[in-house]
Every structure is written in structure tokens, then in C-alpha cells.
Amino acid sequence: MTAVIQPGQITEAQPEVPALRPADRKIFRRRAERLRALAAGHAMEDYLSFMARLADAQQSALDIYSEVAEAIPDPQAVARARDLGLPPFPAQGWARDSSWRAALRNILEDVRREAPEPLCIAIDELMNTASTELEGMADRILTGNDPMLDPAMAPLIGAALQVYWTHLSTSIDQADPQREQQPSTCPVCGSHPVASLRRIGGVEQGLRYLHCSLCETEWNYVRIKCTSCESTTGIGxxxxxxxxxxxxxxxxxxxxxxxxxxxxxxxxxxxxxxxxLATLALDIAMADEGYTRVGLNLLFVPGEEVSTAN
Ligand SMILES: [Zn+2]
Ligand SMILES: [Zn+2]
Known part of the structure; x- marks a missing residue:
């Protein structure tokens, strides 16, 4: 017997919008290229060129991670966190292993060769800092804005933590369960976003994704909605x-x-x-208008003297 299908019953399968866009392991290479392109002719050319070298060093450190077996996360612990609806690698509370400090050392050795003199002092100091003290500095960076953070050292530690968390976030299969609500913090590590992107191409055309400040994961978030207080009115x-x-x-x-x-x-x-980093002029203009920045960038401490990289 032939089933008769009424026109109203035909539903086209809608391609599913990915809730998560995991980073890939070449992200720092692309970032370095972007920073070099942005640096050319920019008022902060020296600073952005140095940040490009830092991104190159992050890529080298991440490439080395592929050979570090001990830093691979336990899939069962990841699954347990996911079942509870918790970020599998929480920025605050995750038991970091020593490999992030190895990444820091690699980064410091890489960038020191071309670092300006004032930064070399900070690099040398970090190289001679005891492990327990480095762990304390990392904790303070991961818990948010600490006015006592050293503006020269904090971005270097932040860069190493990004490498470590990107290694974690790209080591697992990130099939995210569909959530009832879109979180304004990262579903993978619980960190705040640095910014949001309105994407192009395929099912993501025109959609907004928030970009994690720590593990580089992106997650879908509705447009025209404040990520800080979730208001949908009065957005400009x-x-x-x-x-x-x-x-x-x-x-x-x-x-x-x-x-x-x-x-x-x-x-x-x-x-x-x-x-x-290349649009700090916009932050200055927004501060003049009376707005407060909610994006978190681990490579920049507010109040930092950009000229330290000259
Ligand atoms: Zn994250
Ligand atoms: Zn708001």
C-alpha cells in the first residue's frame, strides 16, 4: 500500500546550527598573521608587531603539546562534568598540571630574543620565579581583574594559560548537549568572552558567537542582547x-x-x-561615553603602558 503524503506533512530538514565552535590547533598562527596585517601603518605598530611574535610563540608552544602525553584530559571526568551541565575544564578550580609552566617557559624563551629592553626585565624575572608563585599569579589572572597584576608579566602568563586551555579544549570531542539557555560564559571553561563575532558562511551566516578569552571556543549567542545583564532593550x-x-x-x-x-x-x-587589541581607541571612546568594558582580554591589562613594547 502506498502512503499518501499531504503537502503540509513535508518538512525540510533544517541544518542544525552548531551551539559550539571548537578552536582548531592553528588558531595562534592565524592570529599572528592577523596581528602583522593590523600592525602595518597602525599608530601602535610596534606593540601589535610584538603581539604577533607572542602569538607565534603561543603556536610553537601548542605544537609541542602534541607530544606531551600527561596533559591529555580524562574523558570520563569530562563526561561527568557535562552530565552535570558544568564546564569540563573550569578556569577556576581546574587542577592545572605543570605543563602550562613548560609552555610559559617556551613562550618566554621565544619572545625574549626580540623583546624590547623593559620587557626583557619582566621576562627574566618570570623565568626565575618559583613554581608556587607562578601558580598564585595564574590563579589571580583566572579569577578576573586584579589591580595588583604586573602589566608586563600578566599578558605573558595569560598567553601560556591560553595555550594550556586551548590544548584542553581541542583534545576532546566537543559535542555539546543542546542547552535550554545560552550561557554568557564559556560552556567549556566558564570564562568570560573577549568579544563576539557575527559570522559568515553556511548555517552560521549572520549568527553571533561569543569568543572565549581563555580556551578559544566560540558559542552561539542570540543577537542584540547584553551579555552582562541579558537585557534586550536599549542596545546601541x-x-x-x-x-x-x-x-x-x-x-x-x-x-x-x-x-x-x-x-x-x-x-x-x-x-x-x-x-x-588593535581597537583600543574604541575602548577609550566608550569610556568617554560612560560605558564600562565587559570583554576580558588576557593579553592586555587595563592601564598597561603600551609603550613597554616599543
Ligand atoms: Zn573557554
Ligand atoms: Zn546590560
Missing amino acids: YYGVDGEREAVEAEACDDCHGYLKLMHMERDPDVDAIADD
Whole structure:
């Protein structure tokens, strides 16, 4: 017997929007290229060029991780966390093994060769810092803004922690269970986003993803919604030099916070962390307007003297 299908019964299978976009293990290479491109002719050319070298060093450190067997996460512990709806590698509370300090040492040795004199002092000091003290500094960086952080040392430690967490986040199969609500912190490590991207291509066309400040995972988040207080009204967009800029600030009139939004359709090469560093002028303009930054960038401590890299 032939079943008769009524027109109304035919439903086209909708391609599923990925809730998570895991990083790939070449992310720091691409970031270094982006930073070099942004540096050319930029008012902060020396600073951005140095950050490109730092991203290169991060890539080398991550490549070495492929050979470090002890740093592979336990899949059963990952599954348990996931069943409980918790980030499998929480930035705060995860028992880091010593491999992140090995990554830090690799990064320090790499960047020291071309580092400006004031930074060499910070690098040498870090190289001679005891493990327990380094762990304490890492804890303070991972718990958020600490006004006592050394502005020269903190980005170097942050860079090593990014490498370690990117190694963790890319070592597991990140099939994320569909959640009822989209979290405003990273589903993989619980950290705050650095910025958000409006993506292009395929099912992700026009969708917004938040980019993790620590493990480089991206997760889907509804557009025109404050990631700080979750308000959906009173959201405005600001740029520095006019219209259709690739990087804007999405500002909330309820909590007066803002997060940068990067439009891939205006520049397909935008990188959440690199483009954030290259648009500090936007942060200054937003502070003048009375808005507070909610994006977290581990490579930049607010108040840092950018000239240390000259
Ligand atoms: Zn994360
Ligand atoms: Zn808000």
C-alpha cells in the first residue's frame, strides 16, 4: 500500500546550527598573521608587531603539546562534568598540571630574543620565579581583574594559560548537549568572552558567537542582547570612524556595559583577540561615553603602558 503524503506533512530538514565552535590547533598562527596585517601603518605598530611574535610563540608552544602525553584530559571526568551541565575544564578550580609552566617557559624563551629592553626585565624575572608563585599569579589572572597584576608579566602568563586551555579544549570531542539557555560564559571553561563575532558562511551566516578569552571556543549567542545583564532593550552600536566598521561596540543602556562585536561580512579575517587589541581607541571612546568594558582580554591589562613594547 502506498502512503499518501499531504503537502503540509513535508518538512525540510533544517541544518542544525552548531551551539559550539571548537578552536582548531592553528588558531595562534592565524592570529599572528592577523596581528602583522593590523600592525602595518597602525599608530601602535610596534606593540601589535610584538603581539604577533607572542602569538607565534603561543603556536610553537601548542605544537609541542602534541607530544606531551600527561596533559591529555580524562574523558570520563569530562563526561561527568557535562552530565552535570558544568564546564569540563573550569578556569577556576581546574587542577592545572605543570605543563602550562613548560609552555610559559617556551613562550618566554621565544619572545625574549626580540623583546624590547623593559620587557626583557619582566621576562627574566618570570623565568626565575618559583613554581608556587607562578601558580598564585595564574590563579589571580583566572579569577578576573586584579589591580595588583604586573602589566608586563600578566599578558605573558595569560598567553601560556591560553595555550594550556586551548590544548584542553581541542583534545576532546566537543559535542555539546543542546542547552535550554545560552550561557554568557564559556560552556567549556566558564570564562568570560573577549568579544563576539557575527559570522559568515553556511548555517552560521549572520549568527553571533561569543569568543572565549581563555580556551578559544566560540558559542552561539542570540543577537542584540547584553551579555552582562541579558537585557534586550536599549542596545546601541558605536564605532570610532563612522559607518560599517568591522569592529563596533555593542553597548547596553541598562547596565552601561559594552562588548565588542566583529562583523565578518565587513572583514572576513577579523580575529576576536587581535582585533580587540588593535581597537583600543574604541575602548577609550566608550569610556568617554560612560560605558564600562565587559570583554576580558588576557593579553592586555587595563592601564598597561603600551609603550613597554616599543
Ligand atoms: Zn573557554
Ligand atoms: Zn546590560
